[in-house]
Each structure stands twice: as C-alpha cells, then as structure tokens.
Amino acid sequence: MNEPPVVTTAAGAVRGFWREDAGAASAAFLGIPFAQPPTGDLRFAAPVPVPPWQGVRDATAYGATPHRNAEGITLIPEPSIPGESTLNVNVFTPRPADSAARLPVLVYIHGGGFTSGSPASPWYDGRAFNRDGVVTVTVSYRLGFDGFGAIEGAPSNRGVRDWLAGLEWVRQNIAAFGGDPERVTIAGQSAGGGAVLALLGMPAAQHLFRAAIALSAAIADVRPPRAARAARRLATLAGVPATRAGFASVPEERLSALQEAAGRPETAGRLAPVRDLLDQGPPWGPLVDGDLLPQPTLEALAAGVGADKPLVIGATDDEFTGVTEGLHKTLRFVPASIAVGLVLPDRVTRRGYLAANRPQRRLGTAAVLGRFVTDRIFRSLVMRVAQARATASAPTWVYRFSWVSPTKHWAMHCVDVPFWFDCLDADGVAAIAGDAPPRALADAVHGSAVAFLREGDPGWTPWTSQPGATRVFGGAASAPDVIADGYAGVQPLVS
Template identity: 40%
Template sequence: MTDKIYAPAIRTQHGIVRGIWQTGSSAAYLGIPYAAAPVGERRFQAPRPPEPWMGVRDATAYGPTPQKRPFAEVTAIPEPSIPGEDILNLNVFTPAPGDRLARLPVLVWIHGGGYFAGSPASPWYHGRSFNENGVILVTISYRLGFEGFGWLEGAPLNRGILDQIAALHWVQDNIHEFGGDPGNVTIAGQSAGGGSVLALLTSPRASGLFHAAIPMSSAMDMLDIQTATSVGESLARHFNILPTEEEWRHISGEAFLDAERLYNQIPDYSVPFDVREALQLYAKGRITNLAFRPVVDGDILPYHVFDPDALTNARTIPVLIGTTRNEFSFASQNDTPSSEALVDEFVAMGLRHVSIQRFVDEIDRIGRERAWSQLMTSLMFRVGLVRFTHGRRRVGAGEITWTYDFAAMSSRARGSFHCHDIPYFFNLLSAPNVEQQLGSDLSLHLAERMHQLICHFVTYHSVPYPPASHNASGAIRLQPPIRYDDLAYEFERDLASVAGLLDENTDNGGTA
C-alpha cells in the first residue's frame, strides 16, 4: 500500500485543513464544511456558517453527501452516497496549495442528478486534469429533493440554491489560501447542475460571486410558486401533517425518502404525441415533470431564466453554453410518430428545408426509431438554448456568449447522449465506468482539445470561435475534428421561431 503524501495544512476562516497529494500536480482537500449541518432547527432553513474547529481537520476523504439514495439502481455516472449529517461540504483540487501569490483561475462544479440525486464525490469530477492546466477545481454539494427545493410554511424556497450561494461565498473568502483568484471564478454544471448555473445567473444574491458561467445540458425549466405549493401540500397530506416547518422536522429521513420520489412529479403532466401541441407545451415552460427544482419565488430567484430582467442583469457575465446532440434520444415506442410523419408535419408548420434536412440527417445518424425522442431532445434542451442565446443577443451580450454542440458518437450507444460530454470536459476518459457508457473507441485527442477549450474559457472568459452575435444558429462542434458549425442549431431555431419564442425584429445581436 502506498503511503499518503500529505499536502500543506491550509488555514480557512473556520479552521485548518490538511489535504493529500493525489498526483504530483494535484492536491485534494476533501469534505471541507462551507455551512453548518442542516439538521434539527436548521433542516429547512437557509445555510448558516459552520462551527469553527480546533486543531487540524483531516481533509483526505470525501465528506457526507446530501444524496442518501442513488438516482437509479444503475447510473451512468458513479456518484457515491456517503452517510453523515455534515452534508454541506466542498472539495478543492489545487496545484498550488498555500501559494497566495499564484492567483490561479477557479472553476466551481455543480453536479447534476435531477435536483434529487447526484454526488460531488464522483471520480468523473476529479480535478487533476484541470490542475495540470493551472486551474483550481472546487466541487460542491447542496441539499436535494424536497429538502433542497420543496415548499413548506416557515422556510425559504430554493434552499439548494442558497447552499450553492453559500459555497460561492466560501470560495470568495478562502480560495486565495489554496492558490486561487477570487476575482476569476467560473461556475459550471451539467443537467441539474447546468440548471443551477442558469438559476444563479438570475439571482441577485449571487451577484459578484462568479465571473463566467458554463451551463451544460440544462432543460431550463423553473417551477412557478403555485405548483410548488400544491406539491408541498400534497406531500404533507401523505404524512398526515400540516405543511409547516415544525411538523416536517419530526418526519425521519428514511420515511421521507420512501415518499419523496412518489411526489417528485407534477400531477397530470404528459407530453402529447403531436408536434404542435408538444411545442406549445414546451413554449409555456412545461419542459419536465420534476416537482422539486428551482422555483421562481420573487426573492432568491425573482425571474425565470428567459425573463428580460434576468438576461439584462447577467449581460456582463461571459457564458459558454451547450448540449449533447442526442441528450435523451432513445428508441421510442411503436405508437410515436414516424420520421416521415414528423417531416410532413414540419413542412406543414412552415419549417425551412435547410432546417428539416438537419433533423433528417440526425435521424439517419442515430436511427429512425429515435425520431420522436430526438424531437423531444430538441424541445427539452436545444430550443431553450436557442431562446437563451437569442435573449442574450437582444440585451447586448452576444459578443460574450458562445455555444457548443457535443456530437462525438458513442460506439456503445450510437449517439451523443446525456452525460457523455462530462469525461471529455474533465479529460478523464480513464475514469471508472466511462468505457462502459461510451464504448472503447474514445477520442483522446477530442478530450484534450475540449478540455483545453474549457480551461481557456475559465482562464480568459472567451474562446477562439465566433460568438452568438456572429451567428444565431452556429456552435462549436465538439466532434473530431473540432470545428465551427454555422447550422448547428438551425432546426431548433426554426422550431423556436414557429412557436413565437423569438422576437427577431428586435434582435440586434449587440455587444456587451
């Protein structure tokens, strides 16, 4: 067994921590509390500062996780559940521990998992590759499910977002001790983590805590407070209690977990097998049926991500945003419309030939049995991206907005699906379970190039490709060889236009 090589002891505002060298250029400080354990009277309240500790705290192992049960029996990403109460903690990977003069750029990673699962302790989120490129990585935990996002009387909504904001405050106050620059912080996340990044862009409470953003594969769905209240009341009735904080504190964690997922869905939600009706449903913001997710509450999150005020307030923040080409484009059931029927409907709706051809080409790539689910991927993820970048153009942030389209094909799954971009983002193709998910024909060159692109953005808040002001549908195509594709989101832009989601007469594309 190899002996541990301890990294230097670092003094944070709440006490001293000692980490471990995991490679010659990457020291890990794991499980550092950024807030007090949310138990007892703190269970449903905003996060509070952690209790200071005496002596040197061991930070060589991941701390307890908010996730107590995994997303599913089998998950794409290995995300361990670690028991314990002190769940509001973070992990710092740094090449320059204790060097306050290093002032390295900082990337804060927010994990996904549908806002009810996920773990910052995944080997897919290790920071060694970022450290090798002079970037400090911080991975954070946050309360999940009902405890993080559910409504109850006497407690703030969006507690999971408040946790993320508390973690960002910790970074501002402490990261210089780990060699980081608190004036150069980028936030990034995938799936629910990407949605969290977008939510933080709308929150006045997060203002000044980060300086660039990378939302990845976000459905861009935020809940209204009326629906959140209704679901919270229903869950309380399940336990035969009043929906108050005091009564909720008496419901044990295990009993709660048994019921939580039964109520983590909006009642009577379904997507019609009709293109126009489905498009209108998504146009109204009904993108997923998850009930525990960020809520437009008028306080912590006063605006929806598409609201002009939210876009205006974030117009000085550089953004690199993208999706995978096929996200949730899995084989559909027999009763879904055929690819031919969809094309006929697109023609009847007035979509242009060039846009329809992009859809047809993609179906030829992944299989006709995936035609309907590929349309769902476009509606759930890619139309929202077009709408967001369009809004950024309108408020003058087009010059500091870039888009990507991850299209590297998995040899195992015949497509570019949800989570497939993460090992490339982190340049960790050798991490556990990557080959099982993506196949053996992995592109080391793409991983290195994509990772360098991300490191460049984190460091300089720009990338050497045309911004959104240059082309409303273009994106960096992340597929060997990396190149700029002028028509990457052309199909989705036509869909958004037909749905009336784009006010193209006032789109000036201007500069920030």
C-alpha cells in the first residue's frame, strides 16, 4: 500500500488511491470516463466510447456530474460537480489489478426523479461492500430533458443508453479491478430502482447483469404522446423550435431550469400535480419508444423478460408521508375518506383501501394521505412486480423497511440507504437517522445485500415460493422478521 494502485483498462491506465475501513484496505478509482463528454455535436447523441489515452490517468477525484443544480442538499447529500466529462464511473475495490480475484460486482444507479442526483454521494462509497468482498461501481447518466426528452432527429432514451454504456464498460473492464463480469448485480434506489426495473425488463440489457435489487423503485414508462407534449412546451418556454438544432442552441443549465415548468400538468388546481404524478408518472424518464423499451416495464416482466434473473425488491413504509406531514393541521378536521377521494375517485377502491389501512387512519388524515401516495407510487409497484414475475424461473424476494427515523418521524424515503450501504458515520446521515442509528439494523440490511450479491439469496423466503412473504427490517421488536402478507395494505390498489 506504499504505492498508489494502478489498473489498466481497455482505454488506458488509471491511478486510484488506498483507504481503510475497520482495518480492511480497499482502493477507489474515481471519475473514469466510459463515454466522451456529451457536448457540442455529441449533445443529444448516443454515448460515444472514449478514445485511448497514453500514460496513467489520475482517478483520485470525482468526475463532473450531469446534475447541475447546486441549490442545497437533499435527504441524500449528492454534490453537483462542474465540468463537461459527465459520463463516468467510480470503482471501489479490495483487489485492484487482480484479475484472478473474480469477486461479485455491485453496479449502483443513483436516484433523483430522473432529473437530479449524483453518483458522487459519500453514501454511495463502496468501502463497506469492499470490506465484505464485493467490488462496487457507481455510474452517472444524463438527466432530465438532455437524458430523456423526446427530440426529433435524436436517439431516444439517451439516459438509458448511458446505463447500457456504463454496464458495457463494466463488462469489459471490471476483471482488471478484481471483479467478475459474470457476477454483476445492478441496484438502485428511487428513480435508480426504476432504472433497475427498466433494465430488468429490457431485452437489450439482459447480457449485462445476472441479478437485480430495486429499493423504493419508481418507474416512469413515459408514453410518446406525453413526452412529445412536454418537449413542445419546453421549446415554447425556451423560445426555440422543437428540433434537435433548436434545443441544442439552449445551454443545458437553461433547459434544466425550464424542464420542471414544462412537465407540469396543464390543468389548474393545487392537487393537479399530485393527480398528474399518480396517474401518469414523471414527465421525464425512460420512454416506451418501441426500440430500447418495446413495452412498459410491468408488461415486459409479465411476458418473461428478465425471468432468469433473481430480484430483491421493497420499499420503506412511508416514502411520502414526510411531505404530507406539513398538512397535519390543515387536514386534522377533514375525514380521510374525503382527502383520499380527491386523488382516488373510485369509491369501491377507496373504501377497500381505507379498510385495509385502519392503523394508519389512527395517525390522522395527513398520515393516511401520505401512505396512499406512498402506496400508489412505490409499495403497490412492489406487489405488481412480484406478481408479474410469479412464473419466473428465478426467485423474487420482497422486503419492507419499517424503522422510524427519530428526526423525520417516519420510515421515509431514503432513510434506508445508509443502512443498506452500512455508512452510518457518513456525512449527512445524522440528519435523517439521528445521532445513534441502530448498528444491528445496518448489519441486517447490509448483510442481506451482501448475501444476495455473493450467494444469490438474501436469507428469507422468496415471494415466488410463498406469495406475500415479506422480510420486515426495523419493525417492532416483538414482531417476526418475516411475515406472511407484508403488503396486504396495498392489495385494494392492485386488485
């Protein structure tokens, strides 16, 4: 460890740096480009391979990120790093330059609603997985309109093509970092979990990984008419023709600033954005283009795409409730049936849902509304995916994360991530998990991930063997770890 580690990739040599975790040494290689900068003529193009370089390239600092919004910190600290070479990977490995090691590989795709997020988060550092014998890679991809907008004359799903290019880079180069290209598991949280499901259901991606983990997945499956409307509105706001040349004349930062307004629903009312999100999903994200995504994700999974790949999927109990908590005083005298009725007009479904969630109703209408949005976007998807893969040849395991944050007061969106990465001492964790997050919970959550990555089994009964079987992380001390029907509360939304 006296000399910095050097690894030779297909494009050239890279120099990383050593570090330690609990006495275990590992190396980090940051900002390695897997494609040329998507600027100039390559803006809105499919990713183009990097030309070879001479000498040893320094890989000791994170590369530029596609995320351009540096305003504040979200629940997960995800820094925005300026620069043009935004398509890069970060590799964390305990066995650099040891092609005989053949360690399992985790490729992690960050979230952020397909419009933000960063692979350079300190939470995504793979040191804990390295300690446990897993090579870890984080990958960047183009975001928002630049990554996913529909543009006449430009390839669709550029962000998706970035995922594929990053995975192709892993397949070609990861052995040089001590990893096994035949033992790659893709994982992601939120939009990153949606990316995982999109890849799982994508015929063109099947040779690039062997297993998948989707945490709090949110899929987009944007339909062409919606994508076309949003692109036209963005062009109008930017004052340019809705063509490749027109959009290319607008700086990326400008389009990024306008894309939120362009994606808003055209109908008025305070609840219009919520209804639009629930009914149609986000305006920017993977597009069902008939090419890379021939059909919506759930249809692809039900048709058997990805059926040979093991899957772990789950969500936190109250992904969205922290948002609606601010409405507690406003809604305290409003019956839950009326509040939920504003976004769930079907009376029969509404009655069934409220009956299945009586414990949540005792927490107030704001809590019920937050749980409903959570269930519509995240938790019902868990059940739908498990059901779509009912006849798959590979198992599906389902979990819930139920530990309540002492600072945010809910088992909310993102609170599970530092436990999964076992990075409880990382910057920003105390804000979401308190000053003393339970070590035993991190051991259980992270340990199950390691077991799946290494052995192909996270350690509980799969849904495919016993429909409804759910591992509950961080539940009541007196409750069993595995319950028979962990997503019964969302059944009325799935039936």
